Amino acid sequence: MDFFKMQGLGNDFVVIDAVKTPVTLSAEQVRHIAHRRYGVGCDQLLILEAARDEESDFYYRVYNADGGEVAQCGNGARCVARLAMDQGHIETGPVRLRTRTGLMRAEPAEGGQIRVDMGLPRFQPVDLPAKLDDNPAIIQIEDRAPMLHLVDMGNPHAVIRVDSVLDAPVDSLGPALEHHAAFPEGVNVGFMVVDNPEKVSLRVWERGVGETLACGSGACAAVAAGRVAGWLESSVKVRLQGGELMISFEGDGRPLWMQGPAEYAFTGSIRL
Numbered sequence: 001m002d003f004f005k006m007q008g009l010g011n012d013f014v015v016i017d018a019v020k021t022p023v024t025l026s027a028e029q030v031r032h033i034a035h036r037r038y039g040v041g042c043d044q045l046l047i048l049e050a051a052r053d054e055e056s057d058f059y060y061r062v063y064n065a066d067g068g069e070v071a072q073c074g075n076g077a078r079c080v081a082r083l084a085m086d087q088g089h090i091e092t093g094p095v096r097l098r099t100r101t102g103l104m105r106a107e108p109a110e111g112g113q114i115r116v117d118m119g120l121p122r123f124q125p126v127d128l129p130a131k132l133d134d135n136p137a138i139i140q141i142e143d144r145a146p147m148l149h150l151v152d153m154g155n156p157h158a159v160i161r162v163d164s165v166l167d168a169p170v171d172s173l174g175p176a177l178e179h180h181a182a183f184p185e186g187v188n189v190g191f192m193v194v195d196n197p198e199k200v201s202l203r204v205w206e207r208g209v210g211e212t213l214a215c216g217s218g219a220c221a222a223v224a225a226g227r228v229a230g231w232l233e234s235s236v237k238v239r240l241q242g243g244e245l246m247i248s249f250e251g252d253g254r255p256l257w258m259q260g261p262a263e264y265a266f267t268g269s270i271r272l
C-alpha cells in the first residue's frame with residue numbers, strides 16, 4: 001500500500017490517498033503501520049476518500065496510533081487538504097472535508113500555509129460526551145483537583161490552565177483523565193499557559209496516542225475555552241512544542257479558524 005508521510009508541527013501522519021481505490025484497514029493493521037519500530041510510525045493514520053454527499057469534496061477518516069477510529073484531526077485536515085490539491089483531485093481550495101462529526105473547509109493561506117474553518121466549538125458536557133454536570137468541572141484525581149474546561153471540536157477536549165507548561169503534569173494527569181469514567185469515549189487533555197491575551201503555550205496529551213508535539217484541535221479547544229473564560233482576544237498565537245498555530249475565534253456564532261503548516265516528510269509503500 002502506498003502512503004505519504006506528512007506532518008503539521010511535528011504531529012505526524014501516514015496519509016493514504018483512497019479517493020480512487022477504497023482502502024479498508026483493521027485496527028491491528030493501523031497499529032502496525034503506526035508503530036515507530038515495527039511500522040512506519042505516526043500519531044495518526046489518515047485516509048482521504050471520495051465524497052459521500054454533495055456538500056463535501058472528500059470524506060476524511062482519522063485513526064489514532066492505538067487503532068481506534070476517531071472523528072477529528074485538525075493538523076491532519078491541513079495535510080489531507082494539501083494532498084488533495086497536489087494529487088489533482090481538486091483545484092486550489094476550498095477543500096470541503098466531511099468527517100464523522102462535521103464538515104471542515106480548508107484553503108491555501110499566505111506563506112504556503114493552510115487555513116481551516118473548524119466549525120463551531122461546543123461546550124455542553126454531553127457534547128463530548130462527559131458525565132459531568134458543569135463546565136468548567138473539577139475532578140478529584142488522587143491529591144489533585146484540576147479544573148477542566150470542556151470543549152467539543154468534533155472530538156473531545158479537556159483544557160486545564162496551568163502556570164508552566166514545562167512543569168505541567170502531562171504524563172500523570174493526561175492518561176488519568178483520558179481513561180477516567182467521566183469520559184466514556186476518552187478525552188484529549190490540554191495544559192495551557194496564558195502568556196498574554198493573544199498568546200498561549202500548550203502541551204497536549206492525545207487520546208489514543210500520548211503526548212504529541214502539536215494537536216490542532218487541541219489548540220482550537222484551548223483558545224475556545226480561553227475565549228469563553230474571558231482570558232483571550234479573538235486572534236491567538238498558540239505555541240506548541242512543534243511550532244505555532246494561529247487560531248481565530250470571534251464567537252457570536254462565527255466559526256473558529258486554524259492556520260498553520262502542512263508538510264511532506266517522505267513517500268513510501270508498506271506490505272500489510
Ligand SMILES: N[C@@H](CCC[C@H](N)C(=O)O)C(=O)O
Pocket residue numbers: 011043044062064070071072073074075076155156188206207208209212214215216217218
Ligand atoms: N492530532 C489531532 C487530533 C487527533 C485525534 C485525537 N487524538 C482524538 O482522539 O480525538 C489534531 O491535530 O487535532
